[in-house]
Amino acid sequence: MHKVLIIDDSDINLTLIKALVLKLGECEPVLFEHPLKALEWCREQVPDLVIVDYMMPDMDGLRFIAAFRALHGRTEIPVLMITANDQKDVRYEALLGGANDFLTKPIDRVEFSARVRNMLALRTGQKFLADRAAFLAEKVDERTREIRERERELIVRISRAAEFRDPETGAHIQRMAHYSEIIARGLDLAPATSRLILQAAPMHDVGKIGIRDHILLKPGRLTPEEFAVMKRHAEFGYELLKDSGSEIMQAGAEIALTHHEKYDGSGYPRGLRGNAIPLFGRIVAVADVFDALTSERPYKKAWPLDEALRFLEQGRGRHFDPLCVEAFLAGWEEVLEVRHRFQDEAVATI
Known part of the structure; x- marks a missing residue:
């Protein structure tokens, strides 16, 4: 089950994006109207995808992405920004500032589904690689312990040989x-x-x-x-x-x-x-x-x-x-x- 964090100050947009996310299956939408509250949630939780609007009070989407990326362990999580059609400079800045992709309003349902599926597939690959790395690290630690045990045994035997x-x-x-x-x-x-x-x-x-x-x-x-x-x-x-x-x-x-x-x-x-x-x-x-x-x-x-x-x-x-x-x-x-x-x-x- 993927946790999809959705941040938008519009109730209508939240409802729409939530519905689109639920249609994908195996997704749990987490909704916030206020970016600062969403950021606090992110300090304790790790989403699999962040969908964030650009125009919001208190903190716009660019500032949210920067603050989100600054949290420990959040640099690789996919971020999708939603902007207006005429905000090309904002989209460029979003990509340079840590967004992985963007959508323009009004949201096209087919494009939304395709982009979100791709980003969740990316996240699945990241988690697989992380799990694989953890598994390999555990195996390395296990073999290292075995080598050290054999080394200690050899040392005892060498010492006993003189004895x-x-x-x-x-x-x-x-x-x-x-x-x-x-x-x-x-x-x-x-x-x-x-x-x-x-x-x-x-x-x-x-x-x-x-x-x-x-x-x-x-x-x-x-x-x-x-x-x-x-x-x-x-x-x-x-x-x-x-x-x-x-x-x-x-x-x-x-x-x-x-x-x-x-x-x-x-x-x-x-x-x-x-x-x-x-x-x-x-x-x-x-x-x-x-x-x-x-x-x-x-x-x-x-x-x-x-x-x-x-x-x-x-x-x-x-x-x-x-x-x-x-x-x-x-x-x-x-x-x-x-x-x-x-x-x-x-x-x-x-």
Whole structure:
């Protein structure tokens, strides 16, 4: 059913045009004598066709068309203007001002029916294309969600691949990722950025895939030579991820390379100092160290929470960005909830 808006200050003309419109079938005429009231109706309603007379009080047809076109979403709706025979200049101005077609008085019934049918057919095509575009956009969104889900699955699997060769557990990468998100929120980063670090942080140690077992799995202290090899996992992880077109993988590459840098410049692999260390690296440094300290491993006992907190506080400005430590401490209740949710024996997904 097409809504046809008819605006004319003459009752006779309104009655005539209404009758002609009803003869077309599948049309609902909406009548207004006053253009300002019709414009108010148009603010809430969307007609399929506008038929407007030129000569009207308060607002002529040209001004009505201009005001109508200025409303959101009304630029493509067909407009038919009705003018007198001797108003050629007005017709030209109407076409230039947004009218799609015009009729002259007295109205010819056959011409009226033909022109209105054509304009309603145009409107039907517009609505079909709009519906088609909406359908396609929905399909694109659906496929994009599927791709992102597969991307997240791939990231988890890559992270787990490093984990299978490392004494650290799956729960560790979950905890430190959520700790990183807590810090990001505490720093007032945008929600999308906080979500990004949650998704990318699990890849922080993916470069350990490239470290030989006799070093990676050595139960005792590493020799200086062995530790030099172990430190290369940061660059291995970066090289593995850096060329990806995925925003998450690129963030993971940055984290892999920089989460062992220290705020005073004594970290590795590049000895970056202060804000020269990318923010994601500074955030993950706090999250990763805290979880490593408070987690039990075959080669060490878990530190008590108060000792781990003291280590973070003592490391402000040396090992850690002071603002990242402050954000972590401010989110302490959430930190405890994450520790409870992701136990070492549990298998969970982000």
